[in-house]
Amino acid sequence: MKQLYVAWIEFQRRQISMAPHCGFELLFLPVERRVGKLRKLLTYLHNAWKTLEALRAMRVDAVWVQLPQVPLLWVALFYRRFFNQRATVIADCHNKMFRPPWSRFPLGISLLSRCDLVLVHNDDVLEAAVSLGVPRDCLEVVEDPPASFGTTPAQCGSFKEIPRPWLVFPASFAEDEPLRELLAAAAAVPDQSFIITGNVRNCREPELVAGAPANVHFVGFLSREEFDGLITGCDAVVALTRFDGIQLSVCGEAVGAGKPMLISDTSTLRRLFPAGGVFVRPDSPDDIASGARELMARLSELREAALEQRQELTARWFQTRGKQMLELVSAPLNGR
Structure with a gap:
């Protein structure tokens, strides 16, 4: 077929x-x-x-x-x-x-x-x-299956001048993303580097990009190889949305890479990704900043939880979704 x-x-x-x-x-x-x-x-x-x-x-x-x-x-x-x-x-x-x-x-x-x-x-x-x-x-x-990045070592040479730790926020600059709040939070934790990917021309408020704190790095839209290297080589992933009911693609990428998350406190994301992250209110710069500090303080513990979550969610997806998918797709074709 x-x-x-x-x-x-x-x-x-x-x-x-x-x-x-x-x-x-x-x-x-x-x-x-x-x-x-x-x-x-x-x-x-x-x-x-x-x-x-x-x-x-x-x-x-x-x-x-x-x-x-x-x-x-x-x-x-x-x-x-x-x-x-x-x-x-x-x-x-x-x-x-x-x-x-x-x-x-x-x-x-x-x-x-x-x-x-x-x-x-x-x-x-x-x-x-x-x-x-x-x-x-x-x-x-x-649901999104946990991403697979293979066994290729992380290639982060393009970002080696950025001080650690790295918190990566893959942005689409859509209306649900609390970019203003994230930038305000970043200003409150100058010892952490926030790396934001995505085409900045899509940003509805370009003055936010121009006035970003020094520890925020807009690196543009990356090739798949560069993005994979950044996700697998970072310290944590930022997964923020203002809306409930949304399963962020970046959560599947973070799970697949075994990375802890700074993640929006919504009922959907709590249900889908219960471990390996610090949940924060996306409309509160103070809460995002506090969560970033907690994440770094608990980094080793959260890394272990993230790796366990990867194994659990991957196995569950294969059992309940992946194996059934071809059968679901083939059924209408075979029935005609």
Whole structure:
């Protein structure tokens, strides 16, 4: 069975981590953020054409699409309707799919019922999907698997001038990230280095970047090799969101790397990642700073807890998700 997972994004760990267990190939097609409507429309048209070309060239049997980019769902359903009516369509839905503006996007939520399988990342998102009318029988909860970084030693040469300890915050500069609060907290712990990855052009408040404390280092969007080296070579990972119901991708990366986390105190993250971290209120610079100090004071203890959590969560994912995934995907295809 030929499978292709298409995501209109530059990179995301979830797909990389799932691929060995699910058997799909990957196609990443980035969409620029914070650009004009015409340019974004042209990018969507370009990506739609490239996606359809790839599906037709491979004669794909199972199409995986990452949402909330709703036009990508249209392409997948168009491919099944006109080129392979036996194809399976799997929608892997980020929590944004079920929040405005994407939840109000025309022919978005209403078309999820046309998919053979709709994946959501946790039980909170499942409830949101059902409340918006997505049929329960096509929904399946599949959390991010712990990331796998192989056995390659960490390559951190690009950052060797930055003083230790390193706390890495992989940023997308989305609305849920408490960047202002994190920078204020960093100013209160000048003996720790906060390394922030991601394209700073996506930051809605560029003055925050310009006025950041001296111990904050914006290193831009990194290649996969550089990012993997930074995550596996850092002392701790910062995983902050203002919103409950969100499973942060960086948490799976931290777990996979066996790194302690400075993590938002939400019910979802406490349930999914109970060990190996210090939970803080994301809206409180004082609490974030206090948590950073506690994390460093307990670093050895938290490292051990993080490694134990990695073993437990990896085994659980393989048992409850990974082994069942191919069967779930194959069932609609075999039933036609």
